[in-house]
Amino acid sequence: MIRNSLTFRLFVTSVVWVSLTLVIVAILLTIMFQQHVEEHFDAFLFDHLEENVAAGRIGENGQFFMSWIPVDLRFNQPLSGWYWQVNKGRTVIATSSSLGNDLLTFQLPESEKDREIQRILGPDNEKLRIALVNVPLDNSGQRYTFAIAGSVSIIELDVEDFTTDLGITLIVLGIGLVSVILLQIRFGLKPLRLLKDALQDVRSGKRQRLPDDFPVEVQPTVRELNAVMDHSEALLERARTQVGDLAHALKNPLSVIKNEANQIQGERGAILVEKADAMGNYVERYLSRARAAGSGNIVSASVHIKPIADDISYLMKHVYKDRSIDIEFSSLNNLYFKGDAQDLEEMLGNLMDNACKWAGSKVKVSASNKNLRLVLVVEDDGTGIAEQDRATVLKRGQRLDETVPGSGLGLGIVLDLATLYQGSLTLEQSSMGGLRAVLELPAADNNL
Amino acid sequence: MKVLVVEDDVQIARQLETALKASGYVVEMAHDGEEGLYKGQNESFDAVILDLGLPKIDGLTILQQWRAEQRNMPVIILTARDTWREKVSGLRAGADDYIAKPFETEEVLARVEALIRRTSGHASAILSCGPVQLDTTNNRVTCNNEPVEMTALELGMLSYLMHHQGDVISKTTLTEHIYEQDFDRDSNVIEVLVNRLRKKLGNTLIKTHRGLGYQLVEPSSD
Numbered sequence: 001m002i003r004n005s006l007t008f009r010l011f012v013t014s015v016v017w018v019s020l021t022l023v024i025v026a027i028l029l030t031i032m033f034q035q036h037v038e039e040h041f042d043a044f045l046f047d048h049l050e051e052n053v054a055a056g057r058i059g060e061n062g063q064f065f066m067s068w069i070p071v072d073l074r075f076n077q078p079l080s081g082w083y084w085q086v087n088k089g090r091t092v093i094a095t096s097s098s099l100g101n102d103l104l105t106f107q108l109p110e111s112e113k114d115r116e117i118q119r120i121l122g123p124d125n126e127k128l129r130i131a132l133v134n135v136p137l138d139n140s141g142q143r144y145t146f147a148i149a150g151s152v153s154i155i156e157l158d159v160e161d162f163t164t165d166l167g168i169t170l171i172v173l174g175i176g177l178v179s180v181i182l183l184q185i186r187f188g189l190k191p192l193r194l195l196k197d198a199l200q201d202v203r204s205g206k207r208q209r210l211p212d213d214f215p216v217e218v219q220p221t222v223r224e225l226n227a228v229m230d231h232s233e234a235l236l237e238r239a240r241t242q243v244g245d246l247a248h249a250l251k252n253p254l255s256v257i258k259n260e261a262n263q264i265q266g267e268r269g270a271i272l273v274e275k276a277d278a279m280g281n282y283v284e285r286y287l288s289r290a291r292a293a294g295s296g297n298i299v300s301a302s303v304h305i306k307p308i309a310d311d312i313s314y315l316m317k318h319v320y321k322d323r324s325i326d327i328e329f330s331s332l333n334n335l336y337f338k339g340d341a342q343d344l345e346e347m348l349g350n351l352m353d354n355a356c357k358w359a360g361s362k363v364k365v366s367a368s369n370k371n372l373r374l375v376l377v378v379e380d381d382g383t384g385i386a387e388q389d390r391a392t393v394l395k396r397g398q399r400l401d402e403t404v405p406g407s408g409l410g411l412g413i414v415l416d417l418a419t420l421y422q423g424s425l426t427l428e429q430s431s432m433g434g435l436r437a438v439l440e441l442p443a444a445d446n447n448l
Numbered sequence: 449m450k451v452l453v454v455e456d457d458v459q460i461a462r463q464l465e466t467a468l469k470a471s472g473y474v475v476e477m478a479h480d481g482e483e484g485l486y487k488g489q490n491e492s493f494d495a496v497i498l499d500l501g502l503p504k505i506d507g508l509t510i511l512q513q514w515r516a517e518q519r520n521m522p523v524i525i526l527t528a529r530d531t532w533r534e535k536v537s538g539l540r541a542g543a544d545d546y547i548a549k550p551f552e553t554e555e556v557l558a559r560v561e562a563l564i565r566r567t568s569g570h571a572s573a574i575l576s577c578g579p580v581q582l583d584t585t586n587n588r589v590t591c592n593n594e595p596v597e598m599t600a601l602e603l604g605m606l607s608y609l610m611h612h613q614g615d616v617i618s619k620t621t622l623t624e625h626i627y628e629q630d631f632d633r634d635s636n637v638i639e640v641l642v643n644r645l646r647k648k649l650g651n652t653l654i655k656t657h658r659g660l661g662y663q664l665v666e667p668s669s670d
Contacts, residue, residue, distance in 0.1 A: 244529040247529050247530060248501050248528040251549035252459075252550075254549070254550035255463075255549050255550035256457070256459040256460055258550055258551075259460075259467075259553050260463070262552065276550070280550045291531065311536045312532060314536065315532070315535055318544065318545070319545060319546070321566065322562065322571070342531060345533055346531065348532075349535075
């Protein structure tokens with residue numbers, strides 16, 4: 001169970017209150033049971049006390065005697081734990097034979113006729129519960145105190161048995177309660193789990209929006225989330241439409257200017273062409289940036305690489321049909337880019353286009369996911385780019401070879417987009433001979 | 449070779465038309481989607497240059513419509529939006545190549561030339577038939593390595609025949625591909641042109657199949 005989870009919080013609080021309740025219940029029940037057993041025990045003692053009082057007589061010589069001895073065997077076995085004793089004032093005048101030579105020591109009850117229970121230590125420091133009563137047997141004004149004591153070990157045994165049974169019962173009850181609570185948590189939090197699954201589906205593109213049948217507590221959040229997705233999608237769509245319109249509006253006149261300028265002989269024509277090219281490059285680069293979503297933080301941002309690579313590859317094979325370039329994919333399946341599909345298309349498109357443009361006959365595209373960083377490698381078997389020129393091609397609109405068509409912006413645009421995603425683009429020497437472009441981007445973990 | 453240009457921007461259209469005509473192509477223009485769609489459906493072209501952003505019907509829809517109707521002429525799309533998605537959907541809809549705006553007309557010419565050549569199954573830019581060679585990149589014709597001067601119409605016919613070497617081509621097809629639409633199809637200019645080509649390149653190069661048309665054949669090496 002994850003510590004920072006609702007399940008954990010609910011579970012821990014329930015376990016705490018269930019245990020607390022059960023412990024309090026156990027204590028209360030034990031106290032009540034002990035009281036009950038003690039009352040029972042005391043009643044037994046008082047019964048015997050009454051019997052002894054009834055047996056107590058004062059002889060004609062004023063001597064005390066017991067007209068009969070209690071028959072209960074326990075009072076006759078030595079140190080049985082059951083004793084009786086009769087005092088006259090502080091003087092012991094009769095004892096049970098179970099006491100042998102020992103005596104019971106207790107505080108004399110204050111009041112007349114009141115029965116009283118005391119806890120004392122008997123022979124062998126045995127804990128005893130003693131019932132006492134003062135009886136005026138004669139008119140001498142001397143108090144006769146009758147005492148009957150019983151070992152509390154019997155009470156303790158009873159209470160111990162009871163607490164053991166109670167403990168087992170309460171533990172079983174506790175386990176039952178916690179299991180039910182776990183079920184309740186699972187059932188109660190099910191909508192949240194469904195929400196998580198639905199979000200996952202949105203991320204992986206299985207569904208467009210979150211469903212709207214969540215419980216009332218969750219539904220407002222779901223509605224807001226959907227609204228945020230609608231909003232960001234609409235914003236992006238609007239920006240892209242406008243960028244597209246602007247591109248259309250700017251590039252047509254630029255085409256015209258460039259071609260007219262080409263007709264003008266000499267330096268004036270050349271200057272016009274150069275400036276038109278520069279304008280075209282700015283338009284291209286800034287529009288490509290304006291078009292970029294540039295963020296993997298929108299909810300529906302998880303793009304499977306393979307279909308996009310397939311699309312671009314289809315395009316390349318068509319465009320470079322004459323040169324029959326072999327485009328090889330390696331391990332592109334089940335890798336996801338955390339960002340916008342169109343942005344990935346731009347990056348992969350430019351890299352693959354560049355690779356195909358310069359390749360001898362082979363282009364290789366491979367990818368991997370390390371610690372949520374997606375590493376896309378596009379390499380070719382062309383002539384590559386010399387180390388000292390690599391920085392140049394990444395700058396705006398720089399071209400190393402003016403004879404191959406293209407704006408020379410490709411790699412620069414890729415770098416721009418990668419930077420928007422806190423990624424990077426590095427150019428290296430490929431073992432295949434040509435350029436090896438390594439694009440690092442955030443990867444989407446589709447297991448959320 | 450007859451090319452259809454579907455482009456709503458008047459200046460771009462004019463520039464393309466001028467450049468294509470200068471390279472010996474017969475050019476048909478369409479300035480909106482509807483006109484473009486109609487022309488592509490009803491006339492035969494060796495190549496089409498199709499802008500994607502068109503009024504009335506957009507380029508992609510036109511292309512899909514043509515392909516659905518088995519109009520299989522090669523199509524180059526012009527895109528100003530220049531996103532890979534647009535390029536991919538263009539090619540998936542049946543385009544053969546794309547050119548991103550702003551472009552230079554030279555590049556368009558090179559792509560049109562390569563596309564026509566590729567469509568007729570020629571890998572090299574220089575088409576040859578016996579002693580005759582045609583460099584499609586600059587329209588220079590040589591016979592036995594000697595340069596041969598040609599008029600635009602002669603070149604148009606030779607180019608069409610060279611691209612379709614071995615095929616018997618009817619007079620109507622030839623007319624369609626080397627003349628503008630409003631040409632009087634009953635005249636005998638095709639015979640005149642064939643005779644002029646025979647005079648310049650040798651009598652055995654173009655074979656006449658009576659009632660069927662003409663065929664460019666490699667002269668037997670005797």
